[in-house]
Amino acid sequence: MAKDKKQPRPQAITPKGFRDYFGVEVTERAAMLNQIAGVYHRYGFEALETSAVETVEALGKFLPDVDRPNEGVFAWQEDDSDWVALRYDLTAPLARVYAQFRNDLPTPYRRYAMGPVWRNEKPGPGRFRQFYQCDADTVGAATVAADAEICAMLSDTLEVVGIPRGDYVVRVNNRKVLNGVMEVAGVLDPNDPDKFVNERGIVLRAIDKLDRLGTDGVRALLGEGRKDPSGDFTKGAGLSPEQAEIVMGFMDARRDSGAATVARLRELVTGSNTGNDGVNELETIAELLDAQGYGADRIVIDPSVVRGLGYYTGPVYEAELTFEILDEKGRPRQFGSVSGGGRYDDLVKRFTGQEVPATGVSIGVDRLLAALRAKGRLTATAKGPVVVTVMDRDRMADYQAMVAELRNAGIRAEVYLGNPKNFGNQLKYADSRNSPVAVIEGGSEKVAGVVQIKDLVLGAQIAQNATLDEWKERPSQYEVPRSELVAKVREILDGQN
Structure with a gap:
C-alpha cells in the first residue's frame, strides 16, 4: 500500500507587497x-x-x-x-x-x-x-x-x-x-x-x-x-x-x-x-x-x-x-x-x-x-515594560502581586514567564524588551522585607562610558523596603524621562 505523500511545510514568508509591523x-x-x-x-x-x-x-x-x-x-x-x-x-x-x-x-x-x-x-x-x-x-x-x-x-x-x-x-x-x-x-x-x-x-x-x-x-x-x-x-x-x-x-x-x-x-x-x-x-x-x-x-x-x-x-x-x-x-x-x-x-x-x-x-x-x-524625529526604539524577575518558581504569587501593584499605579510591567533557572537570561530578556527597570526579590530579600530595583538604562550607560569611580558615585541598583517598590520605580522612571 502506497504511503500518503507528506504535505510540505508552509513557507514562513510575508506575501509579496505586504509587510508586518512590530x-x-x-x-x-x-x-x-x-x-x-x-x-x-x-x-x-x-x-x-x-x-x-x-x-x-x-x-x-x-x-x-x-x-x-x-x-x-x-x-x-x-x-x-x-x-x-x-x-x-x-x-x-x-x-x-x-x-x-x-x-x-x-x-x-x-x-x-x-x-x-x-x-x-x-x-x-x-x-x-x-x-x-x-x-x-x-x-x-x-x-x-x-x-x-x-x-x-x-x-x-x-x-x-x-x-x-x-x-x-x-x-x-x-x-x-x-x-x-x-x-x-x-x-x-x-x-x-x-x-x-x-x-x-x-x-x-x-x-x-x-x-x-x-x-x-x-x-x-x-x-x-x-x-x-x-x-x-x-x-x-x-x-x-x-x-x-x-x-x-x-x-x-x-x-x-x-x-x-x-x-x-x-x-x-x-x-x-x-x-x-x-x-x-x-x-x-x-x-x-x-x-x-x-x-x-x-x-x-x-x-x-x-x-x-x-x-x-x-x-x-x-x-x-x-x-x-x-x-x-x-x-x-x-x-x-x-x-x-x-x-x-x-x-x-x-x-x-x-x-x-x-x-x-x-x-x-x-x-x-x-x-x-x-529626519531623525522618531527614535527606532520605545521604552518597554518594567520586568519583575523570578528567583523562586514557588513564589510566583509574590511576583504577580508586585506587578499588579505597578500596573494599578499606571506603570507598564510584566513578570518574567520564561525558564527562571538562569538569572542572566532574565536580564537579557529585559534588554531585548528595552525595559527601563528590573525588580529582583530573592529569598534573602523576602526575609528582610526588601526588594532590589535595577535601573537598566543608567546601568547600560555606566557600563559603556563610566570609570569605576563614577560607577561608585552613581549606583544603578537600589535596595528599598518592599512597601516602597512603586514609589522607587516611579522615581527612576521619572529620572529617565
Whole structure:
C-alpha cells in the first residue's frame, strides 16, 4: 500500500507587497493617528469607520492603473454572484455611506476616517499593497471655501505631527483648468465627454509622473510613448507635437506669485468656459487662504498637480515634503508627496442620480512616518515594560502581586514567564524588551522585607562610558523596603524621562 505523500511545510514568508509591523512601529503610528485626529476634530470633522469590503460596483473604477485586468483591486465573487473587493481608498466608501444614510446625516457632512486600504499594484521600494490612510472630507458643500479649508487643515496637520514650515509645501491646482487646456489642445470635446477618454487618461498619468520622469519623459508619454531603462515600453497618448506643447505649457505655468500663476493659466484656457471657471476657483482659494495667513511658504498654486484618481472634478491638492533624503543607492533626492486630495462632485451621483458636491484629503501615514524617521524625529526604539524577575518558581504569587501593584499605579510591567533557572537570561530578556527597570526579590530579600530595583538604562550607560569611580558615585541598583517598590520605580522612571 502506497504511503500518503507528506504535505510540505508552509513557507514562513510575508506575501509579496505586504509587510508586518512590530511594537514600536505600531505605537508610533497610533500616536500619529491621534495627532492627526486631533487636528481633524478641531476643524469640526466627525469620525466614521466603514467596512473594509465593498461591492466592486460601489467602489467603481477610478484607480490610475487602468491597464491591469483586475483594475488594481483585490476582488472575489460571492456565492450569490456579487463581486466584492477590499477598499482601495476611504473616499469611495464614503460616497456609498452618504448615499445610503443621506437622510440621517447633516448637510454638509464633515467626516474623518482612518484605516488600512489595499491596492493590487506592482510593489516596489517603500510601496506596499496595504497601507494606512487618514482622510477628511466635506460632503454637500459646493463652495470652494471647503477646498481652501481642507488645504489649511492639511498644512496645520503636517506641522502638528512634526514637519516644520519650510520642510513642506501644499500645492493646489484645478482639474477644470486642465480640462480647459485639453479642450484647447483638442483632446476634450465638451459635447462628447467620452470622446478621447483614453487619451485624456494617459495625459493625466503622464503629468502626474513629472517629478519622476522629468519633462522629456512626460513629453514622450504625451506623444507615441516611452521606453524605460529596463526596455519596457509604455504607450503614449498619441498627441501631435503642437498638442503636446500646449499641455507642457500648462505644466510650466507656475510663476513667482499666485496671482501671476493665475494670470498665466487664464491665458492658456482662453476659449474654454470650463477652464475659465477653474481659474476663477483657484483665484478664490488663493484669496481665502491669504486671508487666513497661509502664504506661499505653506500653500502655492501649482499647475503640475493633477492627482491620478479618475473621480476628481475641480480643485486638487498635494502635500510635498521638500527636504532631501538619500535613496537606496545613496543619491540625494526630495522625499516627495505624503498627502493628496481634491473635489469629486460626481462620486455620490453614481448612487443617487443627483450631483452632490464633495471635497477631501488623504494622508499616507506610513510615508509620513518614514519621513519623520528620515529626519531623525522618531527614535527606532520605545521604552518597554518594567520586568519583575523570578528567583523562586514557588513564589510566583509574590511576583504577580508586585506587578499588579505597578500596573494599578499606571506603570507598564510584566513578570518574567520564561525558564527562571538562569538569572542572566532574565536580564537579557529585559534588554531585548528595552525595559527601563528590573525588580529582583530573592529569598534573602523576602526575609528582610526588601526588594532590589535595577535601573537598566543608567546601568547600560555606566557600563559603556563610566570609570569605576563614577560607577561608585552613581549606583544603578537600589535596595528599598518592599512597601516602597512603586514609589522607587516611579522615581527612576521619572529620572529617565
